Amino acid sequence: MVWSFISRTRGRDRFDVTDWLTWGYLIFGIALMFGPVLWVAMSSFKTEAALSEYPPSFLPLAPQTAMVKGYDKPLPLYEITGGEHKGEVLAQIRRIGLNAQMVDPQNPGERINVKIGDRTPKREFAMAWGNYTKLFQRFDFMRYFWNSVFITVVATIITVIFNSMAAFALAKYKFRGRTTVFVLIIATLMIPPTINLVPIYLVVNELGLVNTPWGVIWPAVATPTGVFLLRQYMLTIPDDLLDAARMDHASEWRVYWRIVLPLAAPAIAVLVIFSVMWRWNEFLWPLIVLTRSEEFTLQLALNAFQGDLQTSWSGILAMTVLTLLPITIVFALLQKNITAGIAQSGVK
């Protein structure tokens, strides 16, 4: 049944070589795009010891142990690969030189000597949550997470309000200089902040915003993309609706906030998704403005940890997974809206 689903060739005669190539490419694509993320997710559940193992195993594994009668602690289990006990599973009591003293868990009375080359540790699938709990205890993860959430949420709210106000003015009023302003705003598309890093830093510095989240938030809340997106959408809202409200003596602010904004919800949703994505993933500008580690966003903290040789991979991997998790969940829920929004507006 699966096969008939895959091989349906609507209108064509049979499953030919291009179909094979197509499916080969798609399956390779899944492996290449999801594989690395999955690998990191799996690795993040490994213990420190398992992480330094080479070659690595795909699943996080931990040595299997068993309680054997007559011993206080659980003993590690080994599979015997050679010698007279080949194939049996024994528990190791202690190691003496090149030999290991072992015992059969079913028959605890008898001790067996096995060469250490003849046994491999028996392991089972076990998720080590230690890497994650460590993040909260030792790395102050919640602080970075909160910093990131604060910047993302506040910046997105301000972006939506400011941009929709400008879009409303440009879409619903006729005034002298309207075209000039519109062109001016669109022109800023051509001025990426990367070419103005030094002077923007001066402005932020003069405003006393260095090492505060506001130094990250303010410079990028007015986005030409957002204004353009919302203006195009608001042009489709009929003017009659606005005029009707004005008849009832509604202020212009009420017209904007109570009528135009709710009607522009689909376009605003697109802008919200973009803004959250931009802000959550932003790196270079926070790197410049936030130099004190208490102010770091998740991205900066990750970068700082990976550059610090004292920090082990175990914490970094867990933090990487927690950082990509929110975006992954949003993507899984809103995949269609996101791809449609991007395909329509051509912005990222």
Next chain:
Amino acid sequence: MFQPLNSAAQLGYRTVFNLFEWPMARAQRLVGIRRVAWLFLLPNLLIFGLFTFLPIILNVFYATTGSDAILLSQRPYVGAENFSSLLSCTDYLDPNSCRRDVFWRAVYNTGWFVVLQVGFMVLFSLITALILNRDIPLKGFFRGVFFYPVLLSPVVVALIWKWILQRYGVFNAGLEGMGFASVDWLTDADWAFFWIIFVSIWAHMGFYTLILLAGLQSIPSDVYEAAEMDGASRWRVFAKITMPLLMPTMVVVLVLSLIRAVQAFDEIFVLTGGGPGSATTLILQYIYETGFASRPQLFGLAAAASILMAVVLLVLTLLQLRATRSQAEG
């Protein structure tokens, strides 16, 4: 689960309205209904002015002054010295002969990076878009597969690949398993350069695939039907119909990816730190390090370098405008 979130959002919505209603109504009476549009434009224009237009002018001041002071009043005028220092080379093909050798290395690295990254990325995006445009089941799912890395943060992307490519990583383990020798990928200059290109293609390809796919889907199907009636071969259909009709979208994708590639920084900075040496240092990293990361902070030099980068971007943007205009005129 969404109930409290929803009511919180509604409360916020009403609060903001009440907060601004009175002052905005006052202001409206003050300026009159005819000029109320400017009131709505004000916040946005203020931000643009402060953080986009003013900095353009300030950038010139920085580029023509010296010292490591951030305040313009404390910076002595040095004329074009920052530019001449950046541009002075005895042999422009050899970065070692330049006064700012790292700058020139970064320029050459960026040049190669832009050509290779954009070239291969557009090629793979096109192939992927063509495949996704075929009549396959689960189309939405596969589109999502290729798009997923676009959403990941650059730092996360870099760390994922750093973990895979490290000396005792899974990639080397796989190679050894197949009988090849393992390589220290990120500390070998040539391989590191290969991997920054690979990783940035991996991370951004889905975006361009999506745009190309939209372009492919806008080609009317009756054109294909007509070609089929005439018994045209697949290759002929591709070369004579698909490609010419897709050209406008291709140009947009090409220019957009060029502009982005010139400013590449994040993933590469985290993945290799620009190393080994300065083998993977690109121009934006040079600007960042000159102006912010190293002491003394040479703001003037960084500003001069960013003005040079801006010139390149301006040329690319004008190309884009021309391309989109000729697309509009059809």
